[in-house]
Amino acid sequence: MKASLKTIAEQSGVSKTTVSFVLNGRGDEKNISSETQKRVLDTARQQNYQPNQLARSLSLGRSFTIGFVVPDIANPFFSKMARLVEQYAEEKGYSVMMASTGEKPEKEQLILESFRNRQVDGIILAPTCQASLQFSKHLPLVSFDRVFKSDDQNFVDINNQETAQKLTESLISRGHKHIALFTISSHLPNIQERIKGYKTALQSNNIEFDEDSIFEIRKEHIKADVNAAIHQLLEAKTVSSILFLSNVLTSEGIWSVNKNYPNKKENLQFASFDNLELFDFVEPSVISALQPSDEMAKRSVDMLHSQIENNKTVTNHCLSTTIIER
Numbered sequence: 001m002k003a004s005l006k007t008i009a010e011q012s013g014v015s016k017t018t019v020s021f022v023l024n025g026r027g028d029e030k031n032i033s034s035e036t037q038k039r040v041l042d043t044a045r046q047q048n049y050q051p052n053q054l055a056r057s058l059s060l061g062r063s064f065t066i067g068f069v070v071p072d073i074a075n076p077f078f079s080k081m082a083r084l085v086e087q088y089a090e091e092k093g094y095s096v097m098m099a100s101t102g103e104k105p106e107k108e109q110l111i112l113e114s115f116r117n118r119q120v121d122g123i124i125l126a127p128t129c130q131a132s133l134q135f136s137k138h139l140p141l142v143s144f145d146r147v148f149k150s151d152d153q154n155f156v157d158i159n160n161q162e163t164a165q166k167l168t169e170s171l172i173s174r175g176h177k178h179i180a181l182f183t184i185s186s187h188l189p190n191i192q193e194r195i196k197g198y199k200t201a202l203q204s205n206n207i208e209f210d211e212d213s214i215f216e217i218r219k220e221h222i223k224a225d226v227n228a229a230i231h232q233l234l235e236a237k238t239v240s241s242i243l244f245l246s247n248v249l250t251s252e253g254i255w256s257v258n259k260n261y262p263n264k265k266e267n268l269q270f271a272s273f274d275n276l277e278l279f280d281f282v283e284p285s286v287i288s289a290l291q292p293s294d295e296m297a298k299r300s301v302d303m304l305h306s307q308i309e310n311n312k313t314v315t316n317h318c319l320s321t322t323i324i325e326r
Contacts (some may be wrong), residue, residue: 003047012036023049025093065095066304067115067123069108070145074135076247077274077291078126081144084297085124092305094121103185103219105129115215122304140307142300146188147270154307155316156299160190163289163321164197165204167243167271170287170325172205176241176269179207180233182253183227183245184217194245194273213239217249227260234261240268247274254282275324289321 004302005023009016009260019040021030027037068085070078084205085097101108112135115123127130127133130148135141140154147157171179181198185191195214202209203292215229226249233239234257250272268284275288299317308316 003044003049008040008043008049011047012040014040019044029266062121062308063119064093065097065118065120066301067112067120068096068098069101069111069115069123069127070098070126071101071103071128073098076276077145077293080293081297083296085301087297088301092301094305101128102143103128105131108132121308124300124304128202140304142304144296144300144306146190148189149316151318152314154303154314156189156296157316158291158296159318159320160193161197161200163273163323164194164243165201166197166323167273167287167289168198168201169205170323171241171243171269171271172201172207174241174269177207178239178241179213180229180239180242181214181245182217182229182242182249183214184219184222184249186216191245198243222248223252223255227256230256231260234264241271242268243271243273245273247272247276250274250286250288251276251278252282254286255277257284258282265311279324279326284324285326287326288324291321292319295319 005016005019009019014036014212018032018036021027022032022037022040023044041085066089068082070081073079081092082098089096090234097118099111099115101111108128109132112132116135116138120139122142123135125132125141126145127143127148128146133143133148133153134143136153140295142154144156149155149157168179179202181195183191183195186195199209215225215270217225217229230253233242242253244253250270253270255312257268265283269287270284271277271287273289275290279286280287296319303315
């Protein structure tokens with residue numbers, strides 16, 4: 001027989017109301033002794049009590065669900081973040097609905113509106129455009145990765161400019177003076193900061209910046225564009241190193257060199273924003289920036305939960321990456 005509040009109340013020697021308060025995490029609020037709370041929770045556990053989530057949601061005015069919206073859930077960085085967000089959300093009693101926008105602002109707007117209509121309690125978002133942050137007027141929202149900074153937004157950011165500068169300086173310290181840069185979606189603020197870090201490193205080391213050294217890769221044609229850029233650079237013999245501003249671009253660069261220029265890979269050095277395990281085993285060798293995914297996920301969930309609990313204080317964090325030399 002399925003355990004009920006009445007059964008738990010009878011076996012615990014308390015009222016159904018007390019049981020309800022304890023199981024909904026309101027025991028301290030209602031001044032219920034820790035001894036009584038423990039007795040109720042132990043009884044519920046022994047009875048394998050499963051709460052009626054619909055009734056609980058209606059009672060508390062919450063769905064105990066949050067949304068996680070990113071450009072591409074298949075991207076290793078975002079898939080890792082998804083797993084970690086789910087883990088930390090579950091610890092707070094929340095399930096997670098996930099969606100990919102495909103880097104399309106219109107699709108992102110539809111997803112956010114759909115999540116709002118499904119009455120999620122809040123959203124963690126890696127936005128494709130600043131307009132999506134307007135949804136913070138309607139429900140709790142925390143942005144990460146692509147951060148359009150403003151005084152009224154909650155976000156978790158990383159030191160994009162400093163990281164790109166360190167990656168570039170690492171290449172320079174190894175004797176590379178002609179460093180190409182592969183970028184994508186350069187209208188995004190995090191990418192703009194990375195480009196700025198690249199330029200700062202060149203300037204600090206008295207290396208002239210060449211606009212032709214920057215290659216804008218179209219997100220719809222990543223493989224073709226990276227392959228064409230690699231071909232142009234290696235045929236012209238103008239560079240000995242490349243800084244990639246995303247792990248997707250780096251992976252395509254590795255593939256292109258190994259497929260088309262295997263005899264040149266030992267003389268090339270790559271640097272990559274974000275890290276992949278395969279970088280430990282490939283050529284060209286890759287200096288990479290490891291993002292603090294675990295801390296980013298935890299802080300995002302904590303900040304969102306705080307908003308859901310009616311704490312309207314605007315909070316933001318800037319975390320640091322770790323440079324992995326290879």
